[in-house]
Amino acid sequence: MLRSMRFAGKSAISEHLVIRRETEENRAPLEAGNPAARAAKTADRFRKLYGEDCLLYRAPGRINLIGEHTDYNEGFVMPVAINFYCWVAICPAEGRAVEVHSTNFNERRSFDLDRPQPFGDWSDYVQGVAFMLQRAGLQLQGGKMLISSDVPIGSGLSSSAALEVAAALALLGQQNTSYDRNQLALSCQRAENEFVGARCGIMDQFIACHGQAGRLLMLDCRSLEYRLLPVPEDLRLVICNTMVRHAIAAGEYNARRSQCEEGGRLLSRTRPGISALRDATLEDLERHGNVLPPEILKRCRHVISENQRVVAAAAALESGDLEKFGELMAASHESLRHDFEVSCPELDLMVNLARQVEGVYAARMTGGGFGGCTVNLVAKEAVGNFQKEIASKYQEQTGKSPEIYVSTASEGAGRWEETA
């Protein structure tokens, strides 16, 4: 029965958990740098809430260094897992009901594994994942769950994929089911596409599943082949949160995806071998750009040039050429701003401020856009000054106080081994 049900677009959530409630935990990641303390606190809460012991799972948020809006065009991306995690505690329960409590939203929901029904809120990510895992043939059982996330919500750091992947591991872990991490990522993406109704690509779920400490991931979103490359040791990943999220984000994301698909379809008629924008070249655009409406031409130009930049960025990194890497990230930002039109004044300001600070190799928006965060590659010794400069200048010019996080490249999802 589950197989025949369809949910796409039905949910009232049209955005990645953008319904931001200002509970204490949504403001700043708590104990993010001390996972053992974080685990103990989550287990303690679980015990207070349900009176039982639990198993703990966690999955990270991400930043993307380069390769934006290329994943759903079967192109290349270069994300890194960050040291903010979504934690999920779980214990089994009789029957088919799953009870879920979120500390971020301070709300509890309950759903039936055999009768999926979206609520139109945060719990749809959990329910959607349960539904898709079962659709993939995996057996699940009822349980009690507690969710507590340090990934800033609705800030473009992939809080939704972190929740999906951590919840999936928790639901599967109960059954001791063995699973393939690519399949896990795909099931989570499907939950978001078909149950929640956001047509995201595979990047966020994939990095949450495959991230590794000290490494960035170069992923081919068509074949799902990937390489893990070292993040240079003297660099720090600094994330600047603009503290804005423009309401148009969700609708515009799906609209961009449709435009790309239309561009791919129109170009495929001009030459055999183009089945997605990934296959098109800038030369194709020069020759056959006239078959594309002007706006779609710009969207295609971004995707095609961005794919080239990701490949060039991986080569620059491997040859230790950080200047080049920085130039490619800067070009990516400009292309997202002018051709893909997903930046906004706050992101542009944050990037411009960063470019003026000493010791910054690169700065650009990261994630879907329309607010959220920038990612900055900063020399280790310049980080303190960078934080001070950006915080004061951004506040001076916008009246908003930015959150600035310094992250290391972190581990992907897994079970927290010290059981409660």
Ligand code: GLA
């Ligand atoms: C969001 C989506 C990803 C990707 C980025 C843009 O984060 O979830 O799949 O498309 O936007 O690169």
